[in-house]
Amino acid sequence: MIPELSSGFRSIVAFPLPQKDLQAYIEKVNSYYHFKVASHHSTLGFVLPFVAEVFARYPGWELNSNSTPRTLTLNAGNTELSRSALVASTLADICAQKHFAVISKWRNELKPAYGPTGEVLFSMERAAVTLLGIVSYGIHMIAYTRCAETDEPKLWISKRSKTVAVYPGLLDNCSLVREAHEEASLPADLVRANAKACGTLSYLHSRNARAGGEIGLLQPDVHFLFECELPADVEPKPFDDEVEWYQLWDIEQIKEGLRMAKFKPSFALVMLDFFVRHGVLNEGNEKDFVEICARLHRTLEFSVGGVTFAQRDSEAKI
Amino acid sequence: MIPELSSGFRSIVAFPLPQKDLQAYIEKVNSYYHFKVASHHSTLGFVLPFVAEVFARYPGWELNSNSTPRTLTLNAGNTELSRSALVASTLADICAQKHFAVISKWRNELKPAYGPTGEVLFSMERAAVTLLGIVSYGIHMIAYTRCAETDEPKLWISKRSKTVAVYPGLLDNCSLVREAHEEASLPADLVRANAKACGTLSYLHSRNARAGGEIGLLQPDVHFLFECELPADVEPKPFDDEVEWYQLWDIEQIKEGLRMAKFKPSFALVMLDFFVRHGVLNEGNEKDFVEICARLHRTLEFSVGGVTFAQRDSEAKI
Incomplete structure (x- = not known):
């Protein structure tokens, strides 16, 4: 099930788990x-x-x-x-x-x-x-709206420009506050008021051909997750040349995109965790549910304590 | 930070993590x-x-x-x-x-x-x-309402009767559908419509004196998590003699309860995950945030695939 669901998952299951082998x-x-x-x-x-x-x-x-x-x-x-x-x-x-x-x-x-x-x-x-192979920290925000009739979430998906350095042309999420303003032309106040912290991802990514560069380089990743429910009439628009377009996708479109490996791998994992938090993935429809949840929150071999958003926000650009 | 935050955490950090030692x-x-x-x-x-x-x-x-x-x-x-x-x-x-x-x-x-x-x-x-030492599966549901002014969640907490077999007198959560009806007198339709799957917990609990029985027995636990936002005018009430009372607690009361070890250990962990999903705990206020998230989703040494709610629901009683 896992590899079917997401190509992003393949690169984080390559490194063996001590509890399993x-x-x-x-x-x-x-x-x-x-x-x-x-x-x-x-x-x-x-x-x-x-x-x-x-x-x-x-x-x-x-x-x-x-x-x-x-x-x-x-x-x-x-x-x-x-x-x-x-x-x-x-x-x-x-x-x-x-x-x-x-x-x-x-x-x-x-x-x-x-x-x-x-x-x-x-x-x-x-x-x-x-x-x-040192730990990379990132921030991911999912901007979504709810369908008025079904209450089902729809997610804003961006297409990365073909000229960005990594994963050009792949599908990605919205960004956070400053980036939300720069890249998506979203009002900063709206994002600040509605964006909520909702957890982490941690995993050991083994870089494959798709990531570019040498095969087998390890990338321990920690992501701090945010989500932002937007009113139906707010629409992110590309502001600079890093994003080609924004589209509102429903769950079925996203599942298909995951199966077809259309997403940046880290974003695929961010969406899996969104699916878990919002009940789209659950023990009734995914036999590897418990394992997926554990894989998305791997204990890393490296220290990950005390690193805060404020520290990372002061870096050149996230 | 972790032990200060929750006594429930102590029993799940006793078993060493292979990635750390x-x-x-x-x-x-x-x-x-x-x-x-x-x-x-x-x-x-x-x-x-x-x-x-x-x-x-x-x-x-x-x-x-x-x-x-x-x-x-x-x-x-x-x-x-x-x-x-x-x-x-x-x-x-x-x-x-x-x-x-x-x-x-x-x-x-x-x-x-x-x-x-x-x-x-x-x-x-x-x-x-x-x-x-075989895996135990459980279901936890948090019933909560939102404060009309601040939008902050308040959680329904139950006090376990002094006559129940395990953890008598400790504080616990609401239960799910059938139990929600039996124990909390909540309308089954309301719970069914509002309860949403929101993830898992998996950990290796090392039983201490508080759990009763022999010290050091291992209990690998998997919990399927649900949450149910209730309208402000709905109030769970004890229906049978397993619950002494229900009270609506705000975040500060719960934090204090965690520090004072007033909760059933598994429920303490369920609330920590609620805190993570709802942004109460985040990287800005908890230096061990990433580790907490990983600890709550431990990869177990034992198979946990393919077990579903339907299977467990058909057991005598959860």
Whole structure:
């Protein structure tokens, strides 16, 4: 059922679950280098061996191939600034040498790597985050209206412009407050009044061909979810060139879109959780219901505490 | 934050998470006997060693202490009937011998043990389910109204009668349809029209003194969640002697009740998930927000597919 329902699901079930197959999990976890920052105990990400070996050619990066698990450690002083500077210079050369396809599209956007209590350990170019496998944080908002007769929700779906850096042309959600204004021309006050926090998603995404770049890079994702019920007469409209159009889709159209893999994978998962919260998916019509709910809220191997919306909102752009 | 917020949470964080401490997890998992049914591969529950040893004294139960993990296997024919009969006779004697405090309160209510595709492998006395550590399924419904001025939800809370078998006197939720009628005198049509499925909870509850019976018995729980917004003029009233009273509590009263451990543990978790879905708990006010969401949707070591509400509704009583 799960793969039929959503192509987005396939990329989050690739990594074995320890509760289901402990041996496969241990082997998988030990097949990666565990990325750490010197004098910090916790693992920040899982790195593919051929990626770790490239980083280890640069000063400030230490490879330990004799430990279990094997480790890649960033040893570049004890401040956010000193670490960020070293990561930046390393990535600049890695990019110039064209080592990895995934950073061929430089985004010029910094993303933070957080420590166990939500402190920023360093920041790095967004396109390269997945090389080190550190947690990405995102915000998703679903804007919807209710059918006056049936009370069934209909969702506003956007089509990503063919010129955006990632997942061009795929279908996506609305954005939040500032972005809702910039991208969807929605009145900011209306969105602020109606948008409600409604949970999280957390999963370990294993990047496939569709995501672009190297296959098998791991991307642990955390999304903070919001939903916003809009009056029937409010209609999001493209404001800039990141969105081609907005359309109001009913549940059947969305199910078909999921089956046909028309959605950006993370948005497919956001919609599955919407379906769960609103009773569209339930134990009566989906035999893997409990497993779907658990898969959408995976305990990650990495610290995810203390990171707040305010922190992320102050980043260049979400 | 988590333990402060809810005593119910303490009992579900006692079992280590493999993603957080793999070594502790492996040791814990291997400290139990894994309960299986002959000619079925999957593990149905984790059993404390001193419990497994008592079962192994009876015919039809096989202990293997030389494997890793150690196993307790029910070998009683290949039908639901033959297995149920053997379990019943074993439990009758175990109860008569007063081996375990947890079955001192015989419930006279059968609960099914499900196989990987939701088929019933056998049924057993409800009070004894936790001895074998098999998955318990439950249904929870939160009945709430919205404050006309602030739109903030207020929840109907029930006080369990002092005479019910488990968690007497603790605070609980409303029940679903038939129970809503029987226990809360709510019109069945109203509940049926307004009750909406809104997800699941899954967790591994480690029984403590408060639950009664032996300490450390494991209880993997799956709850199917429903919520029902009621008009302000509808008021649940006790119908039989299982409920002492119903009261409408606002969010602050509930938070205080959670801190003071006034709620039945599973209901505390049901309310946490309500808080998550309705934005009461969010990343801005709870540093462990992502972890709470993951903990409430734990991947269980046991099959949970294919079990539906209809199946459980046909059981004696939920």
